[in-house]
């Protein structure tokens with residue numbers, strides 16, 4: 001086993017410039033499954049009932065246990081977080097061309113799913129203190145066509161849910177949370193996913209509850225849950241040839257149902273591990289100039305990633321910094337781009353936009369979200385799981401320290 005390089009021993013020359021990397025090879029952040037889960041998958045394969053629609057019971061069991069974890073009445077599984085969002089948005093049955101408030105730092109799936117559901121995403125700026133959806137900008141972007149609000153808790157850092165819920169109630173808006181990165185995070189004293197009419201989650205490979213690919217929606221409304229189940233299964237009703245409406249094929253497999261139940265049992269430990277590793281990382285990097293997010297009182301961060309901002313003067317070098325950290329063979333990414341920087345969205349390319357009357361077309365100019373532009377240009381996202389441990393974090397800290405030392409010295413404030 002190789003030992004971590006302490007900052008003193010760290011070779012000064014960056015790997016990206018030809019120096020020795022901090023870690024010989026990168027360890028992928030992959031989910032870990034219990035032996036019991038693996039055994040149950042083998043038993044399932046022996047039984048051969050691989051679909052909930054052909055004799056399988058595992059997906060339904062997973063849904064029941066998942067809903068119970070959140071204290072909600074129903075859960076509807078889907079084959080990805082993106083399809084879960086599409087089901088969640090389509091099943092609300094809002095009038096076509098309704099406007100939906102969504103933060104500028106959202107993952108792209110929230111906007112693509114809204115457009116697929118024939119709804120107009122209206123992009124809301126961020127609050128510079130909480131780095132998340134700004135209630136004030138929601139007020140500014142509200143119109144008589146606004147019908148829904150979709151807070152997205154990016155990297156596990158929660159939106160101000162008390163304020164956003166009050167705003168939604170005041171303006172009679174449907175609230176659906178995108179919890180794709182926030183399993184287990186608390187916002188204002190409550191679990192994210194329990195605030196609105198519904199919440200959608202992603203279960204893909206690096207998430208807190210990782211089963212490869214998958215998604216799930218929770219709600220307390222039976223009619224809505226039934227509609228999502230039907231839409232996910234080709235728009236069918238109870239009977240095999242009861243084709244009620246045009247639907248999709250978004251079903252989760254039984255193998256994933258087994259993995260989901262077992263990963264749910266480990267969710268508490270996964271959250272604890274990520275919180276401990278992230279705290280250690282912040283301690284080790286406290287004097288590097290990186291700015292870590294403020295966690296609001298009564299809230300927790302779920303650490304899908306440890307997000308941080310590079311110092312303002314290093315903003316133009318953010319991508320270079322991330323490239324240099326990655327060359328040291330540790331896990332780090334630039335933030336997801338601001339939604340306004342996605343060409344197909346900014347240019348309103350999907351044919352859906354041509355169905356919107358000119359006067360109701362959304363405004364996707366970057367200058368409509370100035371705080372998001374400034375903040376996201378500085379953000380980096382550091383891997384803290386799944387499957388990573390304290391030794392991995394000592395490599396990560398050493399690598400980031402090495403790169404930040406170089407950039408801090410080169411571009412003095």
Ligand SMILES: Cc1ncc(COP(=O)(O)O)c(C=O)c1O
Pocket residue numbers: 080081082083085107109110152153154178179180181201202203204213214215
């Ligand atoms: C916040 C958020 N929502 C939705 C999704 C989409 O999930 P999936 O990749 O499972 O389709 C992701 C994926 O990373 C996400 O981060």
